[in-house]
Amino acid sequence: MTNGKTVSNTWKSGVAVVFYIAVLKFAMHMLVQNYGYFRDELYFLACGDHLAWGYMDQPPLVALMAKISSLLFGTSLAGLHIIPALAGAVQVVLAGMLVREFGGKLFAQATAAIATALVPIYMATAGYLSMNCLEPVLWTLLAYIIVRIINTGNQRLWLWFGFTAGVGMENKYGIAFFAFALIVGILLTPERKAFFKPWIWIGSVIAFLIFLPNLIWLYNNGFPFIQIQKHFLLGKNIILSPVDFLKGQVFLMNPASCPLWLGGIYFYFTKAGKQWRALGWAFLTALLLFLVQKGTKVYFLAPAYIMLFASGAVLFDNFIAGCEAKGKNLNWLRPAGIGVVIAGGIILAPLSICILPPQQFISYMNTFRLRPPATENHEQSPLPQMYADMFGWEEMTGKVAAYYNSLPADERAKTAIFCGNYGECGAIDLLGGKYGLPKSIGGHMNYWIWGPRDYTGESIIVVGGDIDKMKSQFRSVTKAGDIYHPYAMPYENKPIWHCRGAIRNLQSMWSELKSY
Secondary structure, three states: OHHHHHHHHHHOOHHHHHHHHHHHHHHHHHHOOOOOOOHHHHHHHHHHOOOOOOEOOEOOHHHHHHHHHHHHHOOOHHHHOHHHHHHHHHHHHHHHHHHHHOOOOHHHHHHHHHHHHOOHHHHHHOOOOOHHHOHHHHHHHHHHHHHHHHHHOOHHHHHHHHHHHHHHHHHOOOHHHHHHHHHHHHHOOHHHHHHHOHHHHHHHHHHHHHHHHHHHHHHHOOOHHHHHHHHHHHHHEOOOOHHHHHHHHHHHOOHHHHHHHHHHHHHOOOOOOHHHHHHHHHHHHHHHHHHHOOOOOOOOOHHHOHHHHHHHHHHHHHHHHHHHHOOOOOOOHHHHHHHHHHHHHHHHHHHHOOOOOHHHHHHHHHHHOOOOOOOEOOOOOOOOHHHHOOOOHHHHHHHHHHHHOOOOHHHHOOEEEEEOOHHHHHHHHHHHHHHOOOOOEEOEOHHHHHOOOOOOOOEEEEEOOOHHHHHHHEEEEEEEEEOOOOOOOHHHOOEEEEEEEEOOOHHHHHHHHOEO
């Protein structure tokens, strides 16, 4: 009887409830697939076919994930989305783990897990393969390790902090801001004693050694990532005011959850959360770092919020328990609070995962006036850019293929397909095989590094391009067709050209074709 009751309690425990929520989140992402391949996914798959220790615009881990995913699951959308869906589930688990470290019980664990599961930006990034799907996991792991060090006094855990930070740098450089913010938080609290012991320094060496191969690649290639960031500041990214950045935080993190994460900040500065105050200082430091940067995208701070949902859930539960201890019956606040968070998440879910057909999606946005904030200075599609970037690839590839296959066999053999950006190149590479298309070439990002291969410029099909410039470079330029998709980004609706007889060999002009 005792064993039966123990088993029953285990299945109803906070750990079990968090696990159920994580499984539901994973299942949701696997059942609801995207409209099509996201632009960056096409590029990452191409990078996976050119594995290296670095790329012009990102560290190597996402290319490795794309390669592993394609080897294990093929390049179907569902197979490609297993890793990000798993990352989304792990975010939920980490929220529950943090709550337990803060002493939270079942309700607090469930609240933090539900809030994390229903964050719009987390729902979105768990739906496609990118660096962003791992960011909340890695940032939260850093916070969790700090909490474990504080709770256990085990300074050797700094070795795991270093390992996680190093892996994070191989995923996306933004983790350096959060690691720095955590160090500031440590310095501002009694935990600064860690700097007088060897483990934090050994952990730093571990982080550096893991990052070193990418750092060497960056050095050998002239630190292209820095050049790209300068380009973004020259006009690609929308420059946000501090007010706009803060408004974006509320929207991306689910407005219904705003009291929870604001309470989470407050928790670290109360007596109950004092021992973990380093996390509170870390969040405020990271917020300040992003507020003062030009070109900051609204979602850059998003990975830091799981530790706030965890602390906010504990604060909320403790507040209700304290009122009950004083004879005030506020137990109704528990279901009401969770209900509000769930309602907000449900309302925003169609903007975060591809539940609705495109036209219904547009109607939904217009009805509720809930269009996600744009992050780049482009003419916008009827859909937000993240979803617009999932349309048009099959149609573009089909148009290029129809013209390519209309050419005589001897001309096809020497005809290159040159695309203007990595999404177009990636689409030709992934989707063009069934049409008999060769791999593409291009000057955008890493495609420029991969070069023109053996093509001379005698015959090139160009997707888009500057007509006046092409006429100055080739003896013959003829229009081969037009690309149009109503939901794609407007700059993807462009002509296809056939350029013949390069005035200079393509190899000699390649250095001039680099594009950021």
